[in-house]
Amino acid sequence: MGKNNRFRHRKPQRPASDYKPPYSDDVLAMSVEGLNLSVETLDVLQKGGIKTLGDILSRRKNDMYKVQNFNKKRLFEVSNAIAPLGVDFRPDEPKVQDGKQEPAQRKENGREREDRLDGNRGKDRSRDDRRKDAPRDERQNAKPHREGMRPAEDRRRAEQENADRRDFGKNKQQGGKDKQNGREKQDNSVDFSKIFPREKLVHSPRIEMKKDRFTKFQRAGRWGYKDETGKEVIPPIYTEALNFKEDMAAVEMNGLFGFINRENVLVIPYKYDTAGSFSEGWANVSLGEKCGYVDQTGKETVPFIYDAATPFTGEGYGRVKKDGRWGNITKDGEVSWQ
Structure with missing residues (x-):
């Protein structure tokens, strides 16, 4: 009993998101250290498990607040850092409009239809069973099946076999050009890249940053500046x-x-x-x-x-x-x- 209690309050793991930002692998693999972020923001991201640009782009803006010590000021800084690269955060999901059915509801309604079909099949089976249990005289007096007709169960099996053969024939012809009424069958698939065109990613030339003669340093949680010799020139008060x-x-x-x-x-x-x-x-x-x-x-x-x-x-x-x-x-x- 004690062993079962160990796992009673364990939270189920959330499934990993299958969203992949629509950018090249080279861009997604870029280290966050190359984004010219402040030392504090870079430290917050790395402690939160965000190592690459892809880790940022796979999140929505609101998801960034789930990282410990990440606030609005740091979000503004990260947004400014990634903007020149022509990339952006994961877009928010569209809200479900009133009157439109949720996927879960559609799925549930699908189950209800299946249950109704199973119920009808059960009625057919029970009808067949009653027919088998009926006395021989009653079965002889019953109206015989027309020639070529099968019992309900056999008929359903035959319909399923015909459907399988039709599906097999469609799959066999897939990839080729079907002709209908003497004309080639048109491809009605939608090219979403034409409906939602995405700006081509253009890499900015790498700018060599000149090291300033004043460098930041931190002491007791405050920031100041030192010169090239290491001498403190501005006390850590910020x-x-x-x-x-x-x-x-x-x-x-x-x-x-x-x-x-x-x-x-x-x-x-x-x-x-x-x-x-x-x-x-x-x-x-x-x-x-x-x-x-x-x-x-x-x-x-x-x-x-x-x-x-x-x-x-x-x-x-x-x-x-x-x-x-x-x-x-x-x-x-x-x-x-x-």
């Missing part, structure tokens, strides 16, 4: 810190981001929910659910109207997302949607 880019770095204090210079002077005050590094003089930041861009003085250069935004690529444009579409934005604010 809850989050990004690398210096264009002599400025995004740092977090009390849950909000601002920007400091190399003298640890706060140039842009703490007001943003998330922030990226400066590139081409602009940095992508967010206020609430919307994203935009600011320059090195803190002036808003692109309004906060986009659902996502990435740093500028170094080629004169950044990437923005709105209403489910990605596009390239230039410094004049023009967006070429894809």
